[in-house]
Amino acid sequence: MKESLSRPVSQSLKEYARGITGGLLFSFPLLYTMEMWWAGFIASPAQLMLLVAVTYLLLLGYNRFAGMREDASWRSVFVDSVEEMGIGIALSFCVLLILNRITLYDMSVEEVMSKVVIEAMAVSIGVSVGTAQLGVNKEEDEQGSDSLKAEGGGQRGNQDRGKVATAVLALCGAILVGGNVAPTEEILMIAVEAEPVHVLLMALVSLLLGTVVVYFSDFKGTSPKMSGHLAYTILYDTCISYLIALGASAFVLWFFGRFDNMSFWNAFAQCITLGVIASLGASAGRLLIK
């Protein structure tokens, strides 16, 4: 009885293959970044625990609003998020082993574990996005376009849920895209060498990019009658995306220890510098992984 109701093994294998491909596709840049390996042994165990918790929350959010069908129960969202994290850990362990970044003898358990955990968190978000996005089958596609329609005309109905979903997806997009450069020294270098005018320009460009993306993607074909409403929506959406991107940048930079012994101005400039990329992730990346 139970067997007949469950999914065929071939389908779940296909899903795992998609997840693994996605995980590697989105996180190979980070697996090949030396600052990530260093962060592994610099981060304290408490920070690593926090990172695991934050990643789990991100996975929950992504799976809830984009990764799975809308009628999926919270229970299966929790279960799938754990699975994705497990796959991420296994993948990161294997890749780091192949790259000779960890060795099973001659290296302390702490070092191996912290390197694997840090990389695994990036990989598991990739696994989640990959499972949901790579190779969509027909049925899901139909449902996807249904939900898209629902969101496009989303003034009625579950508007609040739409806003929360937008925010969560923006956060995932910001982390996924911005995370790739966040650990590098380049962000620090750009930020400390930038004049205030450069920082201002970077902030303006991020906002402009955000507005353009939001205008030409989300709201194409909206009736001109509601133009006042449209301007408000675009402004609102851009601001929320940018704030989320800045928040995500600040968290990631703090995690990599970029705020230690820094003046407020330098920390702020780093947030804006990373924010250019993170905000593109929050606006455009959000649409890609939706």
Added chain:
Amino acid sequence: MEVKHKKEKKEIKDQKNLLEWAVFWLSLLLVLSILAYLGYQTYHHKPTSPELSVQFWPEPTEMQPYRYHVEVENTGGETAESVQVEVVLQQDGKEVEKAELHLNFVPQESKREGWVNFSQKPATKSAVSARVASYQKP
């Protein structure tokens, strides 16, 4: 009974097969054991300063007859960055030659190794000494 059946039908796609449950339980085990280990470490973690010690021994090769193998171990609770090791060759109480070794990182509870070369043969075994000259906080 009817209701139960309906509910089962509704969740038809949520039914996982054995493989997926196996992956789930393995993942849960993995994540929980990592969290437990990290929790244990957090509880016992004392942010002590790096504690570096140097060991060295001759390891000659054909082309490098006076090569020494240097191993730096950090037994402290924090990582040391940019570790500078000086290996000094003495003769009659005077410093004759100094070789330097630079290590990018020596993480806590870990070892890093390198090699230094001298241009002349040390007179006695005790003519060579090594020390960590400097390191910085990461």
